[in-house]
Structure formats: C-alpha cells, structure tokens
Amino acid sequence: MxxxxxxxxxxxxxxxxxxxxxxxxxxxxxxxxxxxxELADPLAPVVVRASGLVKRFGPTTAVSGVDLEVRAGxxxxxxxxxxxGKTTTLSMxxxxxxxxxxxxxxxGIDVWAKPVQAKRLIGVLPDRLRLFDxxxxxxxxYYSGTLRGLDNRAVRERSADxxxxxGLEDALNRLVADYSAGMTKKIALACAMIHSPRVLxxxxxxxxxDPVSAVNVTEILQKYVASxxxxxxxxxxxxxxxxxxDHVAIIVQGTVLASGTIAEVRGSATLEERFIELAGGRKVAxxxxxLHSFSD
Amino acid sequence: MVAQLLRLKVRLLGNAFRRxxxxxxxxxxxxxxxxxxxxVLVTVLVGARFVDDVTLIRDACTVGxxxxxxxxxxxxxxxxxxxxxxxxxxxxxGVPTRSLAGGLLVSSFLGVPAIVxxxxxxxxxxxxxxxxxxxxxxxxxxxxxxxxxxLATRVSTSLASLLLSTRRSREFTGAAGVLVLIICAPIxxxxxxxxxxxxxxxxxxxxxxxxxxxxxGAAWAVPxxxxxxxxxxxxLKLLVALATAGLLWLAWVALVARMLVTPGxxxxxxxxxxxxxxxxLPHTPAGAIAARSITSWGRDSRYxxxxxxxxxxxxxxxxxxxxxxxxxxxxxxxxxxxxCLFLGWTIHNDVAYDSTAIWLHxxxxxxxxxxxIGRLVPTLVVGIPLIGLGxxxxxxxxxxxxxxxxxxxxxxxxxxxxxGFSSYTSARFPxxxxxxxxxxxxxxxxxxxxxxxxxxLTFTGAIVLSSPALLGLLxxxxxxxxxxxxALYYGVAMGLFVLVVGVWRGARAFERxxxxxxASALRA
Numbered sequence: 001m002x003x004x005x006x007x008x009x010x011x012x013x014x015x016x017x018x019x020x021x022x023x024x025x026x027x028x029x030x031x032x033x034x035x036x037x038e039l040a041d042p043l044a045p046v047v048v049r050a051s052g053l054v055k056r057f058g059p060t061t062a063v064s065g066v067d068l069e070v071r072a073g074x075x076x077x078x079x080x081x082x083x084x085g086k087t088t089t090l091s092m093x094x095x096x097x098x099x100x101x102x103x104x105x106x107x108g109i110d111v112w113a114k115p116v117q118a119k120r121l122i123g124v125l126p127d128r129l130r131l132f133d134x135x136x137x138x139x140x141x142y143y144s145g146t147l148r149g150l151d152n153r154a155v156r157e158r159s160a161d162x163x164x165x166x167g168l169e170d171a172l173n174r175l176v177a178d179y180s181a182g183m184t185k186k187i188a189l190a191c192a193m194i195h196s197p198r199v200l201x202x203x204x205x206x207x208x209x210d211p212v213s214a215v216n217v218t219e220i221l222q223k224y225v226a227s228x229x230x231x232x233x234x235x236x237x238x239x240x241x242x243x244x245x246d247h248v249a250i251i252v253q254g255t256v257l258a259s260g261t262i263a264e265v266r267g268s269a270t271l272e273e274r275f276i277e278l279a280g281g282r283k284v285a286x287x288x289x290x291l292h293s294f295s296d
Numbered sequence: 297m298v299a300q301l302l303r304l305k306v307r308l309l310g311n312a313f314r315r316x317x318x319x320x321x322x323x324x325x326x327x328x329x330x331x332x333x334x335x336v337l338v339t340v341l342v343g344a345r346f347v348d349d350v351t352l353i354r355d356a357c358t359v360g361x362x363x364x365x366x367x368x369x370x371x372x373x374x375x376x377x378x379x380x381x382x383x384x385x386x387x388x389x390g391v392p393t394r395s396l397a398g399g400l401l402v403s404s405f406l407g408v409p410a411i412v413x414x415x416x417x418x419x420x421x422x423x424x425x426x427x428x429x430x431x432x433x434x435x436x437x438x439x440x441x442x443x444x445x446x447l448a449t450r451v452s453t454s455l456a457s458l459l460l461s462t463r464r465s466r467e468f469t470g471a472a473g474v475l476v477l478i479i480c481a482p483i484x485x486x487x488x489x490x491x492x493x494x495x496x497x498x499x500x501x502x503x504x505x506x507x508x509x510x511x512x513g514a515a516w517a518v519p520x521x522x523x524x525x526x527x528x529x530x531x532l533k534l535l536v537a538l539a540t541a542g543l544l545w546l547a548w549v550a551l552v553a554r555m556l557v558t559p560g561x562x563x564x565x566x567x568x569x570x571x572x573x574x575x576x577l578p579h580t581p582a583g584a585i586a587a588r589s590i591t592s593w594g595r596d597s598r599y600x601x602x603x604x605x606x607x608x609x610x611x612x613x614x615x616x617x618x619x620x621x622x623x624x625x626x627x628x629x630x631x632x633x634x635x636c637l638f639l640g641w642t643i644h645n646d647v648a649y650d651s652t653a654i655w656l657h658x659x660x661x662x663x664x665x666x667x668x669i670g671r672l673v674p675t676l677v678v679g680i681p682l683i684g685l686g687x688x689x690x691x692x693x694x695x696x697x698x699x700x701x702x703x704x705x706x707x708x709x710x711x712x713x714x715x716g717f718s719s720y721t722s723a724r725f726p727x728x729x730x731x732x733x734x735x736x737x738x739x740x741x742x743x744x745x746x747x748x749x750x751x752x753l754t755f756t757g758a759i760v761l762s763s764p765a766l767l768g769l770l771x772x773x774x775x776x777x778x779x780x781x782x783a784l785y786y787g788v789a790m791g792l793f794v795l796v797v798g799v800w801r802g803a804r805a806f807e808r809x810x811x812x813x814x815a816s817a818l819r820a
Contacts (some may be wrong), residue, residue, distance in 0.1 A: 096655055098811045115810075119661035129818075130653040130732065132588060134595040136568045139588075143574070146584035147660040155579075173567045175595070177733065191656075 044071040047199055047230050048093060053102035055088050055254075062088040063254040065102070070199075070232055070247070075225045077245035078234040079271075081279045085254040086234040087127055090203050093232070094124045106199055120148075123197035125188050127204045127234075133177035137168055137187050140176055141194060148195035155194070162190040165220055167213060181208040189217060193224075200224070202233040206240060218244050238272040252279050297391060301381070301399035305406050308380055330408035334415040341419035345426075352497070353423065354520025355504035361441070361516030362507040364413070369448040373456050373473075382457060383555045397552040404446050417442055424519035433530060434519035440537045441515045447544035454551045458558065475604050508533060511540035577673075581662055585670025589646075593674045598649060598730055602642045603678075610634045628693040629703060629769075632686035636707045637758060639679050640714020644754040645747075646671050646722045647806075648729040652817045658810035664803030668719045672799075675715060683707040702769035702780040705787025709765045712791025714758040716798025723806040725750045726813055728820035761790055 048070035055063040063085040070076045080086050091097035093104050095111050095118065104111040111118040132140060138159060145155035163169050166186045171179065176187060189205060200221070206214050221231050222244065235241055241248055242262060248271065249259035257278045258265045266274045344353050381400050391399075404410065417438040424434035507513030508521075515537030521530035573587035593599040610631035617627055647654055657667055687703040727747030768783025806813070 094659055095661075096658055096811055096814055098815075116661040119659060122659070124655075124659040126655055126659070129655045129814075130651050132592075132650065132653045132656065133732065134592050135588065139571055139574055139591065142571055143584050143588055144656060144660070146574075146579060147581050147656065147662050149581070152579035173569060175568070195660075 044073050046070065047072045047107050048076075048232060049105045050089070050093060051103055053089060053092055053104070054100045055085075055092060055097065056100050061254055063092070063099075066251065066254070066256055068093075068249060068256065068259070070230055072230055073225060073228055074230055074247050075221070075245045076230070076232045076247045076249070077241035078232070078249050078251055079236070079238060079241055079275055080234075080251035084251045084279075086251055087203055088254075089251065090201055090232070090234060091126065094122055094126070094201050095119055096124070096126065120195075121198045123192040123195065123200045125185075125192040125200075125202040125205055127207070131176050131184065131188060131191075133179075133184075134175060136173050136175055137163070137179070138172040140187060141172075141191060144191035145194040150195055158194050158196075159190075162194060165216065166190050167216065182210055182213065185209050186213060186217070193220075197229075199230045199232065202231065204235060205233055206235060206237060214240075238270075238275055242266070242271040250275055250278050297395040297399040298402045301396075301403040302406065305381065305403040309406065326408055330412045334412040337412070337416040338419040341416065341423045344423045350426075350520065350523045351501075354517060354524065355500045357420065357423070357520060358504040358508050358513045358517045359500055362510065362513035365441070365445055365448060365512040368409070368413075368445040369452045372449055372453040383454065383552045384457075384558075387556045393553045393556065394549060396556075397549045400552070401443075401446060401450060401548065404450055409449075410442075410446060413445055414442060420516075420519070424523055426523050430519055430522045433522045433534065437515040437518040437534065437537060440534075440541045444511075444515065444537070444541045444544060447541065447548050451544060451548050451551060454548075454555060458551070458555060509536065511536065514540065580666070582666040582670045585657075585662075585667055586673035589671050590674045590677070592649075596649075596732065598732070602638075606635050606638045606642070609638055625694065626773075629690050629699065632683065632690050632703065632707050633710050633766075635682060635686065636679065636711035637714060637755070639675055639682065640711045640718060640758055641755055642718075643671055643675055643715070644718035644721050644750065645727060645729050646718070647813055648722070648726040648817065648820065649732070650817070651729075651731050651820070652814065653732075654817055655814050657806075658814050664723070664806035665799065667806050668723070668799045668802045671722070672715055672719065679711050679715075683711060698777050699769060699772060699780055702765070702772050702783035702787075705784035706762060706765045706769050707787075709762040709787030709791045710758050713761045713794040714754065716791075716794035716796070717754040717757045719795070719798040719802040720805065721750050721754050721802075723802040723809070723813070726816050728816075731820070761794060762787065765790070 046069050048068065050066060050068040053063055053066040054061070066085070066089050068076075068078075068089075078086050078089065088097060092099045092102075093106075093111065095115050098112065106118050106121050109118040109121070111122075132143065135143060141159040141162065142155050145158060150158070159172075163172055166189065168183065168186060168190065171183055171187075176184060179187065185205065185208060189202070192200060192202065205217065209217065225231055233245075246261060247259070248262055248265050250257045250265065258274070262271060265271065269277075347353060381403055383396065383400060386396055386400075405414075421431060421434045421438055425431045504513070504517065508517035514533040518530050518534045518537060521527075521533060571587075573590045574584060577583040577587045593603070613630065613634060614627060617630075618624060683704060687700060687707055690703055691697050691700045727750060765783045765787035768779045768786060772779035772783065
C-alpha cells in the first residue's frame with residue numbers, strides 16, 4: 001500500500017487575474033443540471049430517493065427543498081460550503097432528524113413511515129455525534145452488530161475482519177474515549193458497515209483520517225460499490241470526491257444547485273472550479289497588504 | 297494586558313447571559329446566593345465592632361478565616377473547575393509570563409466568590425476599626441488575604457489541570473470530591489451536637505492559637521492581636537501573611553511559565569481484555585444494551601456519584617432523626633426502602649446520560665423494549681440483593697422477624713414503581729444531563745422547569761404508589777401483625793404492574809420519539 005495519494009487533479013490555477021473587480025454575486029438559481037443519471041448502469045434502480053426535503057430550525061431554514069436520486073451501485077458525493085445543509089440532509093435520510101416536509105425512500109421503503117425496515121438497509125456514519133466511548137473498540141463493534149440483529153458468531157467474525165481492514169487490531173482493547181480523532185472515525189465507519197447494509201450514508205468519512213487509512217477506506221468502499229452496494233457521502237474534499245465518486249450533488253444554502261455524474265456537473269472545468277462558481281465565487285482578498293509587511 | 301484580560305472576562309461573563317433565559321436565571325440565583333451570604337457576613341462582622349470581647353472575635357475570625365482560605369485552595373481540586381482563563385489558552389499569543397500571570401490573577405477578581413470575599417474582608421476592617429493603627433493593619437491584612445485567596449484558587453486550579461490532565465484521573469477526583477463532601481455532612485451534624493456552651497470557647501481559642509501562625513490564619517489574626525495589644529505578635533503574623541501571598545505569587549508565576557510550555561497530556565491508555573460483560577449476557581440487543589449499561593456504570597464517574605449517594609442517603613437521614621429522638625429500634629427499618637427509592641430513581645434520565653451517542657440506537661432501529669429492559673439490568677443487579685439481604689438485616693437488627701414480609705413488600709414496591717416511572721420518563725422526557733467526561737459537579741448548560749417536574753414526579757410517584765404497602769408495614773408494627781402479609785402482596789403486585797406499564801409506555805415513546813430524543817441530546 002502506497003502512502004502517497006495520487007494527485008489526479010490539475011489543481012486550480014492559484015492566481016486568477018486580480019482584475020476581477022468584486023466578488024461574484026451568488027446566484028441561487030444557477031444552472032441545475034439534473035440530467036438523467038448515466039453511469040455504468042443507467043438503468044439501475046433508484047435506491048435513495050429524497051424529494052422536497054425541508055428542515056427548519058426555528059426561524060432559519062437549513063434545508064429548503066432538496067431532491068436527490070441515488071442509483072444502486074453508485075458512489076455519490078455531496079459537497080457544499082460550511083453550513084450548506086449537508087449534515088442536515090444526511091441526517092434526515094438516515095432517520096435521525098425528522099424533516100418538516102418531503103419524503104425519503106430507501107429501496108422503496110419510506111424511511112419515516114416504516115423506520116425499522118428502512119433502517120435495516122442503511123449503514124450510518126454521523127458527523128460530530130458521540131459514540132459510546134466508555135466501550136472498548138471491540139465492544140463497540142460488538143454492540144453495533146448486535147443492535148443490528150447479527151448473531152454472536154457473525155459479529156465476532158465481522159469485527160475481526162473490519163478491525164484488520166481498518167488497521168485497528170492494536171486498538172481494539174482500548175477505550176474509544178482514548179482514541180485519536182482519526183481512529184474514532186475509523187471505528188465508527190467499521191460500526192456503520194458491520195451489518196452489511198445496502199446503502200452506506202457517511203457524513204465526512206475522511207475528516208481527520210490519515211492518507212494511508214483514507215486510501216484503505218476508499219478501496220473498501222469501492223469494492224462495496226462494485227458488488228452492488230451504494231455509498232452516499234458528504235465531504236469538503238473536492239479532490240477526493242472527484243477521484244472516488246461517480247456522481248455528485250452540490251448543495252448551497254439548503255438547495256441542490258447541480259447534480260449528476262461528475263462529468264456532467266463539472267463540465268469543462270474542474271469540480272473545484274465549478275463548485276466555487278456555484279457556491280458564490282471566490283472572495284478576492286483586498287486590503288490585506290499589511291500581511292505582506294511583517295510586524296517584526 | 298490586565299485591562300485586556302479583564303475585558304475578556306467581562307465579555308465571557310456577559311456571554312453567559314446570552315445563551316438562554318435559564319442560564320440567566322442560574323447566574324442570577326448564584327449571584328443572589330453570594331450576595332445573601334455576603335450580607336450575612338458583613339452584618340455579623342460589622343456587628344462584631346460593637347462587641348468588647350476582642351479575644352473571642354479574634355479567635356473566631358482566625359478559625360473561620362483559616363477555613364475560608366483552605367476552602368479557596370481545596371475547592372478547585374475537589375470540584376475540578378472548568379477553567380476558561382487557563383493560562384494554556386493564551387500560550388499562542390506570546391504574552392510575557394509575568395504580565396499574563398498578573399492579568400489572569402486580576403481577571404479572577406471578577407466572580408461571585410471573589411466579590412463575596414471582598415465584601416467580607418472590607419467588613420473585617422470595620423470590625424477592627426478600634427484605633428488608627430489597628431485599622432491600618434486590618435486594611436493591609438485584608439488586602440493580603442484577598443490576594444492570597446485568589447492566588448490559592450488560581451494555583452490549585454492550575455495544579456489540578458496540570459497534574460490531573462488525564463481523563464481518568466480527572467473523573468476519579470470528581471467522584472472522590474463528591475464523596476468527601478458527602479462525608480463532611482454528617483461531621484457537620486455531629487459538630488452541631490458538641491456542647492458548644494461548655495467546651496466551645498476553649499476549643500476555638502486553642503485552634504486559633506495554632507492556626508494564627510499558619511499561612512491560612514495569620515492574616516486573620518493580625519488586627520485582632522493588635523487590638524488586644526500584642527503588637528509584636530501582630531507584626532510577626534503580618535510578616536507570615538505577606539510572605540504567604542508573596543510565595544503564592546511566585547508559585548503562580550512559575551506555574552504559568554510551566555503551563556505555557558506544557559500542552560495537554562495524552563492519556564495513558566489502558567488495555568481491556570475481551571468483551572467482558574458482552575460475553576456473559578445474552579447475545580441479543582437487550583443483552584448487549586444491558587452489558588453496555590453495566591460497563592458504563594463501572595467506567596463513568598457520573599454513575600459512580602449516583603452509586604455513592606445511595607448508601608450515604610440513609611446515613612444522612614438517620615443521624616438527624618436519631619438526634620431528634622426517634623427510637624433507633626424503628627429507624628433500623630428505614631435504610632433499605634430509602635436506598636430502593638434512590639436506586640429506582642437513579643435511571644430516570646438514563647437516556648440523556650448517553651448524550652448524542654444515542655444516535656446508534658435510533659439509527660439501528662433498536663426496539664424500545666430491548667432498550668428499556670437493557671437499561672434496567674444494572675439497577676436490578678444491585679437492587680435485588682439489596683432488597684433481599686437488606687430487608688433480612690434490617691429485621692435482624694430490629695429484633696423481630698415478623699415485619700420481614702412487609703419490609704420486602706415496601707422495598708419491592710418502591711424499587712419497581714421507581715424503575716417503572718424511570719423507564720417511561722427517561723424515554724419520554726429526557727432533560728439535559730452532565731455530559732460524558734465532564735466533572736460530576738458540572739451542571740448542564742440548560743435545565744428548565746420541565747426537568748424539575750420530571751425529577752419530582754418520578755420521585756413522589758414511587759412513594760405515593762407504595763404508600764399502601766408502607767401503611768401495611770406500620771399497621772403491622774403498631775396494630776396487628778396480620779397486616780404484614782397484605783403489604784407484601786400489594787407491594788409486589790403494584791411494583792410489577794407499574795414496572796410493566798412503565799416499560800411498555802417507555803418502549804413506545806422510545807420508538808416513536810427516537811429523533812426527538814436525539815434532538816434534545818443535541819440541544820443539551
């Protein structure tokens with residue numbers, strides 16, 4: 001396993017012409033490219049269908065009418081600036097957050113009407129929620145598996161496999177409370193997969209995970225997708241999305257501004273450029289000259 | 297630097313008001329408490345100005361004052377204050393150590409304990425305003441004391457955060473602190489029963505003579521000694537007091553310097569073998585949740601505090617009742633039902649103790665019944681032997697085996713109805729609890745009237761529903777032993793009934809309100 005991440009992306013040209021007079025104004029109704037999904041198998045059934053999702057927290061609307069269609073066997077990425085509503089959307093899809101309006105179907109089962117059946121099909125990695133961190137890694141895996149209805153033997157075998165795959169063997173007998181951020185992420189990922197769900201919904205799965213582990217995890221996920229599983233993940237890492245995902249949706253201010261295959265969404269530019277354009281353009285840093293004359 | 301840090305502290309205090317209305321209430325209640333204490337102290341101290349027994353006042357001040365200084369030093373160690381003005385927070389700003397130390401010290405003057413102390417110290421100046429030199433000495437001593445107390449808090453807080461930087465040691469001291477405070481309560485009760493009128497004065501005088509020469513009490517004795525005419529002693533003690541403040545200052549500066557270059561220490565992780573409880577209990581969701589609950593009870597300091605409280609509560613009730621003259625004969629029957637009451641009540645907010653980790657139960661569609669029953673298991677493990685052995689021991693000491701059935705009935709009823717109520721409320725009305733890993737003293741950020749209602753409802757509910765069994769016990773003792781058996785039948789039947797209903801309703805609430813439970817954990 002190489003420790004180096006392939007830098008597949010031609011990076012964004014660092015200096016754009018500084019002549020750009022003022023930051024571009026945000027256009028919320030930018031081109032919506034909701035083309036029919038075309039991928040290896042464009043006729044694959046839709047496994048996650050969210051329509052008209054709305055979530056309000058008091059006066060603020062976090063998500064206003066999100067529609068998503070994720071087909072079986074796709075590796076679907078959601079990107080968006082901070083506070084765009086990615087986590088809120090994923091929480092509603094996984095049955096952790098009750099939407100104000102809209103519906104979610106996973107393999108045809110309405111998540112909010114038949115939660116128990118739907119949740120069996122979904123593996124979840126939430127972002128910024130605690131784990132039962134007074135358990136050791138092994139206990140947490142066992143706990144997650146048993147809650148998902150696996151029998152004793154299956155849980156043990158799968159725990160061992162997952163620990164090996166994620167490189168957690170040495171940490172299994174330590175309390176999760178004593179794990180580093182990246183290890184916590186990995187054990188949570190392992191817990192999300194232990195019941196071999198049809199759909200994996202992962203919120204920021206690569207945050208604070210080291211490059212070697214990230215490559216490992218990516219490989220595991222790619223094999224999972226190749227065998228018919230579906231991954232829906234959110235990330236800030238444009239580079240990563242472009243490299244591992246085949247579909248992408250860009251969410252800004254609680255609405256989907258573009259979605260489709262990577263090629264469709266990015267057009268002739270890179271995904272990052274397209275994203276920045278949709279997300280409101282780059283702010284040109286003016287009046288920062290003092291930073292270039294050091295204070296001592 | 298001082299001005300900046302003061303402004304920061306004011307801003308931090310101000311922001312506490314902006315979080316939620318209940319936070320404001322909390323701050324105001326704290327302030328009102330503090331001011332009330334200050335008012336009492338000031339009244340007493342000013343009143344002491346007009347008392348002529350100078351020696352008595354001096355000795356009382358010295359003993360009381362020494363306790364205050366000790367308190368300022370010890371409390372942060374026990375309570376483990378979450379220090380917003382931790383020197384390490386300023387490590388990246390490159391402030392000179394000495395001015396940072398001074399600024400942090402001055403900013404600590406803003407706070408309820410400091411204000412109360414300041415007012416009380418000003419009042420001591422009035423107490424000793426019996427002549428110009430006395431007043432001057434009192435003023436200097438008061439200043440030295442104020443600085444000493446503030447420095448003591450800063451030093452011990454910093455020591456605590458430097459030495460107790462691992463998660464485990466922090467939690468352990470938190471729980472130990474609770475234990476110490478609880479043990480202090482009976483000592484207080486005992487002290488109240490010393491025949492103060494006969495021995496009190498000698499005791500205080502003897503203590504003051506010793507404490508007056510220690511760093512804790514010296515400054516308090518200075519003006520008193522001056523007022524009694526012992527000027528040489530007064531000046532020597534003043535020297536001790538000033539040296540104390542000076543040494544504490546040096547220690548504080550050294551600590552700041554040390555902390556600025558010492559980042560938080562990594563916890564030395566311990567290895568745990570195997571799956572422990574998960575292996576021993578059934579391999580089902582309910583079994584796993586039970587194993588997880590038992591594991592948490594063993595590893596989480598918040599549960600330790602609940603467990604420590606249970607045997608202590610009867611003691612706290614027992615002592616005053618004995619003193620009040622209730623015959624000990626009957627009191628032997630009291631501890632077991634009381635412990636059952638608290639044990640049943642312990643888990644009335646259990647779901648909130650999981651904080652946001654409860655998402656796992658929600659996301660995996662855990663059956664409510666499995667969740668409810670799993671959480672009952674640790675209390676049952678403790679409660680069943682407690683009721684059996686405890687009741688037997690109680691009637692053994694009572695000296696008559698007759699009331700045993702009624703004792704079993706009352707305890708079972710209180711315990712199981714308590715668990716029934718808890719099973720329902722912890723799913724239906726979770727309210728903010730101390731977060732995992734926080735000090736058991738740390739109060740949750742937002743608590744409201746709903747939580748108070750839930751607490752009192754689960755508590756009184758168990759008592760009310762068990763009162764017929766209790767009545768049977770009393771009738772059996774005082775009227776006719778015939779009533780002992782009905783108390784047992786009623787207690788067991790009522791307990792089981794409420795438990796089943798509570799688990800059933802709680803399970804329904806848990807399944808329907810999973811996302812809402814998670815949302816309330818996120819808000820907390």
